[in-house]
Amino acid sequence: MRPIRDDDAGLYVHVPFCLTRCGYCDFNTYAGLDHLKAPYADALAAEARVAAGEWAGVPFVSVFLGGGTPTTLPAARIGSLLRELRALLHLEPDAEVTSEANPDTVDGTYLTALREAGVTRLSLGLQSFDPVVLRSLERLHTAESAAAAFAAARTAGFDDVNLDLIYGAEGETATSWSETLERTIALGPDHISAYALTVEPATSLGRRVAAGLTPAPDPDVQADRYAAACDALGTAGYEHYEVSNWARLGRRCLHNLGYWRGRPYLGLGAGAHSYRDGQRWWNVRPPQTYLDMVAAGTPPISGRERLDDDERRLERLLLGLRTAEGVPGSSVEAGPADALVGAGVAERRGERFVLTDRGMLLANEAVLALAGS
Amino acid sequence: MDQALVRNFSIVAHIDHGKSTLADRFLELTHAVAARQMREQYLDRMDLERERGITIKAQAVRLRHGEFELNLIDTPGHVDFSYEVSRSLAACEGAILLVDAAQGIEAQTLANYHLARDAGLAIVPTVNKIDLPQAETEETVRELAELVGCDPADVLRVSAKSGEGVAALLDAVIERVPPPSGNLAEPLRALIFDSSYDAYRGVIAYLRVIDGRIGGRQRVRFLSTGFSLEAEEVGAFSPEPTPVDVLEAGDVGYLVTGVKDVRQAKVGDTITLADRPASEPLPGYREPKPMVWSGLYPAEGGDYSLLRDALDRLRLSDAALVYEPESSLALGFGFRCGFLGLLHMEIVKERLEREFDLELIATAPNVEFRVVRAGGEVLEVHNPSEMPAPGTYEAVEEPVVLATVITPSSHLGPVMELCQARRGTLEDMRYLSPERAELHYLLPLAEIIFDFFDQLKSKTRGYASLDYEHWGYQPANMVRVDILLQGEPVDAFSAVVHRDKAYQYGRTMTERLRELIPRQLFEVAIQATIGSRVIARESVRAKRKDVLAKCYGGDITRKRKLLEKQKEGKKRMRRVGRVDVPQEAFIAALRVDQVAGRKAGA
Numbered sequence: 001m002r003p004i005r006d007d008d009a010g011l012y013v014h015v016p017f018c019l020t021r022c023g024y025c026d027f028n029t030y031a032g033l034d035h036l037k038a039p040y041a042d043a044l045a046a047e048a049r050v051a052a053g054e055w056a057g058v059p060f061v062s063v064f065l066g067g068g069t070p071t072t073l074p075a076a077r078i079g080s081l082l083r084e085l086r087a088l089l090h091l092e093p094d095a096e097v098t099s100e101a102n103p104d105t106v107d108g109t110y111l112t113a114l115r116e117a118g119v120t121r122l123s124l125g126l127q128s129f130d131p132v133v134l135r136s137l138e139r140l141h142t143a144e145s146a147a148a149a150f151a152a153a154r155t156a157g158f159d160d161v162n163l164d165l166i167y168g169a170e171g172e173t174a175t176s177w178s179e180t181l182e183r184t185i186a187l188g189p190d191h192i193s194a195y196a197l198t199v200e201p202a203t204s205l206g207r208r209v210a211a212g213l214t215p216a217p218d219p220d221v222q223a224d225r226y227a228a229a230c231d232a233l234g235t236a237g238y239e240h241y242e243v244s245n246w247a248r249l250g251r252r253c254l255h256n257l258g259y260w261r262g263r264p265y266l267g268l269g270a271g272a273h274s275y276r277d278g279q280r281w282w283n284v285r286p287p288q289t290y291l292d293m294v295a296a297g298t299p300p301i302s303g304r305e306r307l308d309d310d311e312r313r314l315e316r317l318l319l320g321l322r323t324a325e326g327v328p329g330s331s332v333e334a335g336p337a338d339a340l341v342g343a344g345v346a347e348r349r350g351e352r353f354v355l356t357d358r359g360m361l362l363a364n365e366a367v368l369a370l371a372g373s
Numbered sequence: 374m375d376q377a378l379v380r381n382f383s384i385v386a387h388i389d390h391g392k393s394t395l396a397d398r399f400l401e402l403t404h405a406v407a408a409r410q411m412r413e414q415y416l417d418r419m420d421l422e423r424e425r426g427i428t429i430k431a432q433a434v435r436l437r438h439g440e441f442e443l444n445l446i447d448t449p450g451h452v453d454f455s456y457e458v459s460r461s462l463a464a465c466e467g468a469i470l471l472v473d474a475a476q477g478i479e480a481q482t483l484a485n486y487h488l489a490r491d492a493g494l495a496i497v498p499t500v501n502k503i504d505l506p507q508a509e510t511e512e513t514v515r516e517l518a519e520l521v522g523c524d525p526a527d528v529l530r531v532s533a534k535s536g537e538g539v540a541a542l543l544d545a546v547i548e549r550v551p552p553p554s555g556n557l558a559e560p561l562r563a564l565i566f567d568s569s570y571d572a573y574r575g576v577i578a579y580l581r582v583i584d585g586r587i588g589g590r591q592r593v594r595f596l597s598t599g600f601s602l603e604a605e606e607v608g609a610f611s612p613e614p615t616p617v618d619v620l621e622a623g624d625v626g627y628l629v630t631g632v633k634d635v636r637q638a639k640v641g642d643t644i645t646l647a648d649r650p651a652s653e654p655l656p657g658y659r660e661p662k663p664m665v666w667s668g669l670y671p672a673e674g675g676d677y678s679l680l681r682d683a684l685d686r687l688r689l690s691d692a693a694l695v696y697e698p699e700s701s702l703a704l705g706f707g708f709r710c711g712f713l714g715l716l717h718m719e720i721v722k723e724r725l726e727r728e729f730d731l732e733l734i735a736t737a738p739n740v741e742f743r744v745v746r747a748g749g750e751v752l753e754v755h756n757p758s759e760m761p762a763p764g765t766y767e768a769v770e771e772p773v774v775l776a777t778v779i780t781p782s783s784h785l786g787p788v789m790e791l792c793q794a795r796r797g798t799l800e801d802m803r804y805l806s807p808e809r810a811e812l813h814y815l816l817p818l819a820e821i822i823f824d825f826f827d828q829l830k831s832k833t834r835g836y837a838s839l840d841y842e843h844w845g846y847q848p849a850n851m852v853r854v855d856i857l858l859q860g861e862p863v864d865a866f867s868a869v870v871h872r873d874k875a876y877q878y879g880r881t882m883t884e885r886l887r888e889l890i891p892r893q894l895f896e897v898a899i900q901a902t903i904g905s906r907v908i909a910r911e912s913v914r915a916k917r918k919d920v921l922a923k924c925y926g927g928d929i930t931r932k933r934k935l936l937e938k939q940k941e942g943k944k945r946m947r948r949v950g951r952v953d954v955p956q957e958a959f960i961a962a963l964r965v966d967q968v969a970g971r972k973a974g975a
Contacts, residue, residue, distance in 0.1 A: 012926050066925075195922040223917035244922055259925050273927040280930055305930065315933055322924060339951075343894045363920040365894055368940055 001061070001094050001254075008061045009276075010258040011089065013044060013081070014269030015070040016287050019104065023138040023208070024166075026200035028271035028285045029068040036287050040269075041077050043294040045084040047268050050299060052088040055266055060091045062255035065099040071106050071114070079117030089266075096254040098123055098162075103141040103149035111149075111156035121253070122153050123162040123193075129180040132171035136214075137197075138204075143183075150187050160251060162191035167225040168217035169197045177225050181232040190251040194229045195244050196222045223361055230357045241324040243360045260319045270300075278307045318367045326354030336369040376623040380550045381581065382497075383446040383461055385485035386471035387838060391501040395471060395533035395542075396434075396447055402539055403436040403443070405612050432567075433579055433625050434612040441547055444625035446566065446581075452484070452840055453714030456659060457567060459488050460641045463657055464566040464581030464625065467495035467550025469542070470521065474500045474508035474530075478516050478805060479838035480777045486520060495550045496521050497529065499542060504532040516805055553583075555622025560651040561585035561593075563620070563628075563644040568635050570690030574605065575631040577614075578638040583655060585646070586621035587628070592647035596654040600637050601647045605629040635692045661693035663711025664772065664843065665718055665738045665822055666755040668699060668865065669725070670707030672732035672956055677706045683729035684708060687721065694721055699756065703865045703947050704734055704959065709756050712738075715822050734956065736865050737963050740819045743770040743846055757867040760853040763904050769869075771849040772818040775800065776841040780833050782810050787832040795820035796871065815844060817871075854908070856882050857900040858890070861950035865959060879909035882962065889958035892916035897952050 016029045017037060063085070070078065078099070085091065098121040099114060106114075111122070128134055129143040141149075153161050163184055167177055184192060197217050199209050208214040230240060238246035242260060245253065258265060264276040271285040281304035284290050293300040307315065320327035326346075329337075332353050340346040345359035345366055355366055386392040397413060400406045436443040448461040462468060468489040472482055489496060498517045503510045510530060518525040529545055531538035567579040580587075587593065587607055594601040606629040608616040620626045630638055638644075640661075643654040671680045681698075688694045695711040712718040718738060725731050744752040744761060745768045754760050776797070780788045782804065789799070789812070797814040804810050816825075821841070829837045854875050856866035866886075870878045879901025886899050890913050901909040924932050946953040 010926075196918070198922050219916075219918040226918070243920055243924075256925060259929065265926055267926055271927065273930070275926070275929070282927065282930075311933060314936060315929060318932060318936060319924065319929065322920075340894075345894055358917075361918045361920055362894060362916065364936060364939060365916065365919050367936055368943055371936070371940060 001092070001096075004061060004254070004257075004263075006261075006263060007058070008258070008263055009055070009058045010062045010064065010255045010263065010265040011060045011085065011091070012255075012265055012267040012269075012272055013063065013065045013070070013085075014267065014272040015040075015065060015067040015073060016270045017067065017072045018069045019072070019102070020138070020140060021204075023205040024169075024197060024200070024203055026203045026206075027068065030287065033287055034072075036291065037073060038077075039291055040287060041073060041081055043291050044081060044268050045088075046294050047300065048085055048088045050294075050297075051266060051268070055089055058090060058264065060089055060095060060266075062096040062258060063091065063098070064255040065097075065119070067100055069102045069105055070099045071101040071110065075110050075113035075117050078114060078119065082118045096121055096160075098253065098255055100125065101149070103146040106149050106152065108152040108155060111152050111158065115157045120158075121160040121162070122158045123164060123191075124149055124153065126150070126163045126184065127166045128169070128172070128176075129183045130172060130176040133166075133169045133176065133180075136170045137166060147183075147187060150189065160191070161189050162193060162253065163187070163189045165192065165194040165229075166197050167194060167229065168222040170214055172225075174224065174228070178228060178232065181229060185232065185236045191245070191247045191253060192233060192238060193245050194226075194233075196226065226361055227357075239324070240357065240360075243322045243363060257323070260323050262316060262319060271302075278312060280305050280307065314367070314371050317370055318363070321355050321363050321366055321370075322360070324354065326352045329353045332370050333372065336372070340366055340369055376555065377552045378440055379442050379444070379552055379623045380467065380547055381444045381446065381465045381553060381623070381625055382467040382469060382494075382546055382550050383448050383465050383489075384469045384471055385448065385458075385462075385482075385489055386501075387473070387476070387479035387481040387485075388451075390471050390473040390476065390479070390482070391533045392447070392471055395469070395501065395531070395539070396445060398533050398536050398539045399436055399443075399445060399543065400434065400612065402536070402543065403438050405434060405436050433610045433627075435609050435625065438543055438547065443543070443546065446625065451714075451716050452481075452842070453712075453717040455484070455488070455842065456661065456713075457640055458485065459492065459657065460564065460566045462489050462492040462494060463655070464564055465492075465494055465550075466553060467497060467546065469497045469499050469546065470517070471499050471501050472513055472517055474502045474510045474513045475505050477509070477513050477809060478520060478779065480779045480840035481838065483520070483777055483779070483811070484840035484842070497542070497545055497549055498523060498527070499529040499531055501531055501533050503530045504535055504537065512806070516809075519805075553623030555582065555584045557584070557586060557622050559584035559622075560649045561587050561644065561646045562651045562653075562655055563587060564655050565638055565640055565642050565644060567640055568638050568690075568692070570635055571629075574629050575633050576635050576638045576689070578628045578630060578644065580607075580620065580626055580628055580644065582620050582622050582624045582626075584622050584651070586619050587644070587646065588619040589616070593628070593644050594647045594650055595638060596643040596645060596651070597639060597658055598637060598642070600632075602630055602632060602637075605631045634689055636688075639692055661713065663693070663695050663713065663741070664818060665712045665714055665740060667710055667712070667718055667738040668701060668704065668707050668736035668756065669696075669710050669722065670701065670704040670734045670736075672734055672960075674705045676731055679729065680708065680725070680731055680733070683725050683731060684710075686729070687724060691721065693717065701736075701758075701864045702861075703863045703949050703954070704736070705947070707734075711741075711755065734865075734959055735963065737868060738822055739869060740772050740817075740822065742851060742869055744768075745770065754869070757853055757869045758864045760851075760867075760869050763852065768848050769851045770846040771851060773815055773844045773847050774818050774821065774841040775844040776814045776816045776821065776839060778812045778814065778829065778837055778839055779805065780810055780812065780837040782808055784833040784836065785810055785812075788812065788829065788837060791825075791828055791832055792816065795825060815847075816841070817847075817849065818843075819869075819871075852903050854878050854882075855902050856886070857898075857902060858886075858949045858952045858954070859898055860900075861952070863949050863954075866962065875903055876908050883909045883911040885962050886958065887911040887913055889961055890952065890954055893952060895951070 018029045099119045100123045126146040209216045233246045267274045270287045270290040273282040283300045284302040290300045384392045432447045446461050448458045498521050500513045514528045562584045563580040563582045565578045609626040641658040645651040696708040699709040700706045742754045744766045792814045797816040801813040850872045855862045883899045896915045897913040899911045900907050
């Protein structure tokens with residue numbers, strides 16, 4: 001791929017369907033709306049048709065099918081959708097095209113079809129190898145089926161596979177987390193995302209925690225797990241390039257880097273966000289409303305904001321500091337920056353001001369210290 | 374009005390013994406208030422008084438009963454206002470001593486009785502609430518008769534609630550309280566027993582004319598200040614203020630001064646006529662003396678000037694309130710305020726917050742210490758941070774009160790233990806009856822301004838009562854305890870405490886702050902020190918995780934807003950050295966009951 005420029009865009013496509021809702025997930029996704037899948041896929045293309053004019057000439061270097069579970073759509077429909085999108089928008093020929101997948105929704109046949117449909121990168125929600133943790137996360141798949149899905153992805157020709165992990169769930173132990181890390185590394189994925197379990201209020205986990213039925217994750221325990229991940233993945237040769245992301249050389253996720261670098265993106269689908277030239281807007285969340293608005297020829301936009309200078313600066317800090325490249329050293333005030341360096345939270349690396357491994361877990365504090373008052 | 378037909382009296386009682394209800398019945402019985410305008414606690418005007426069921430300001434009301442004119446002066450009922458009570462009593466010739474038939478004599482009953490007796494008043498002993506199922510009327514009558522030294526048959530029995538016996542009580546007041554005996558021919562001498570402030574008319578002085586007479590538009594002089602002015606109006610309370618042509622010896626009423634500061638019409642001062650002044654003031658005048666001090670700070674630093682204006686306004690109607698600007702490293706700019714006592718402090722704080730819409734942080738209250746320097750110079754310390762370093766002075770003296778505690782004999786042990794733990798000295802003890810004992814302790818004021826009363830109540834299942842009067846100063850082994858965050862003293866948490874209690878104070882504050890200070894990027898050391906010696910230490914572990922796990926396209930707006938909110942929260946924090954301390958931590962750490970550093974059993 002050619003070098004990426006600041007005005008290269010990413011294309012996000014939201015597929016809001018899941019087999020079941022996981023207890024911790026507060027994304028815009030729904031179980032039991034299978035009957036909307038076909039019209040929804042059509043609406044995505046229709047929305048792209050409306051947006052095409054505004055985005056004419058903007059080169060898209062990545063596509064990300066997220067959800068929800070994109071692989072609840074037939075592989076063939078994904079293929080035709082990608083073709084429609086290529087016809088409407090300027091997608092680079094060698095664009096990174098990622099699809100998220102739930103281990104339960106894919107098999108060898110499906111994955112082969114998905115690869116042939118033009119998907120180049122697969123992100124599998126593995127979460128854990130510990131059956132206790134999988135149960136407490138309400139994941140339907142087993143450790144074995146996740147490993148099998150990974151093997152099938154390789155067989156289908158995916159040479160760029162991410163595995164998602166979650167740490168800090170109820171029932172997890174230091175040992176079981178180390179085992180999950182070891183077994184994940186043993187599979188040899190190209191990219192690993194490891195997320196601290198976050199309790200969102202509007203989820204069944206959030207309600208259980210609020211009611212005292214489930215303990216809230218202990219931030220110190222999560223910090224230990226994070227440190228273990230940094231150690232194990234670093235030793236295994238993965239580069240820690242964002243708070244929750246590790247990659248083999250050359251396998252960073254181009255699409256997600258676009259968010260962190262402040263590049264433009266177009267989001268299609270229910271609840272999807274878009275950003276360009278300091279303006280961000282987002283679609284209506286309920287799939288039926290989305291369908292109705294697209295059918296009526298109305299842009300399915302729910303809200304928008306124009307970032308002022310302070311907001312842009314705050315976003316540059318909060319996004320930039322999440323990554324291994326940090327922010328330009330010249331963009332931060334010496335006083336608070338030095339204090340962060342003194343506290344072991346950040347360091348100056350050449351012209352850049354970056355967070356340390358320990359500091360990445362304290363990114364909020366660092367951003368607030370640097371954002372001033 | 375012929376003085377022979379005038380009776381000036383007040384009702385003195387322990388809190389909740391039915392004083393305000395009895396006043397309501399008098400108003401009804403004498404048709405002073407139309408039935409449709411009647412409301413409970415009629416004489417308590419302030420919202421605060423009505424909510425708390427207490428009287429803060431004195432009120433007067435003129436009642437007509439047959440051919441008699443009765444002036445009822447309703448007095449505050451709290452030890453903080455004992456000077457005001459004494460002035461109200463000085464305006465009367467008699468007092469109804471009211472006691473709850475179920476509770477019996479309480480500490481305030483005694484304190485008020487002694488005040489009334491010392492003022493030479495005729496006492497009308499009365500037992501109230503005789504209709505309560507748990508009333509022990511005869512026992513209470515016996516106690517009361519013994520206290521005032523009368524025949525039990527002379528003790529009146531009433532139910533202020535039902536009205537039973539109230540008419541007979543009024544008759545007894547007329548019969549037993551002597552009429553005023555002022556000299557109409559003498560130069561005017563009128564006692565100011567309270568005052569109020571009206572935004573339009575200025576200070577209104579509440580008067581009892583002792584000698585002479587005064588009409589509107591006469592030029593009057595205040596004997597303690599020498600200040601003189603022309604009276605804009607004189608009037609009587611019937612019960613609403615109503616102008617009259619003249620007030621003369623024996624009368625109770627008011628004078629509209631038009632001046633804008635209550636300090637020019639001080640409670641206890643004597644008013645006379647400018648062109649024919651009295652040579653001698655009435656006895657008993659005293660300057661108000663603050664006993665308890667606390668720093669008041671606006672929760673929002675920008676509200677400092679609002680607070681200053683609010684205090685300036687409040688002092689117009691509260692002559693006892695004193696304040697001076699001070700600044701705190703931790704709390705910013707505020708005022709060190711002096712109060713008559715804890716209730717007065719609470720009232721002032723609540724009025725500032727309520728009437729001026731301010732949010733305030735109050736530092737832990739402290740008493741005034743006298744630091745005696747080598748060479749005998751005496752320094753008055755109102756703020757713990759002004760306490761000189763150990764070794765730079767000869768002695769420290771602290772204020773002491775003479776406390777009266779009445780307790781069921783069955784709880785005598787715990788009460789005495791409590792008083793001893795608070796460095797009390799037993800002065801005297803006697804039994805009111807086999808079941809109830811009266812104790813007199815000398816106690817350091819500093820020991821009772823925190824949770825002494827609560828402790829006393831909890832150790833006696835609510836049965837004990839407390840009153841006290843200021844006694845003087847005594848030498849005390851006091852030390853200043855400082856609380857440090859990362860080596861930086863937090864001035865708002867400094868306290869002057871007895872050496873024996875210093876460790877406990879240090880422990881309590883450091884433990885409390887450990888819970889209240891949020892984790893920071895570094896470990897925060899919390900220390901309590903005396904001089905350079907650390908007496909207690911705690912720490913808040915460094916924060917390890919504060920980041921959103923995921924941040925992709927749709928999350929960026931949300932994430933930014935979360936951070937903006939977090940940033941707003943940080944702005945509300947106070948920075949002590951490198952440590953961010955949330956406002957709530959100051960408020961919680963300074964809460965009176967918790968700062969006291971005494972757990973149950975102490």
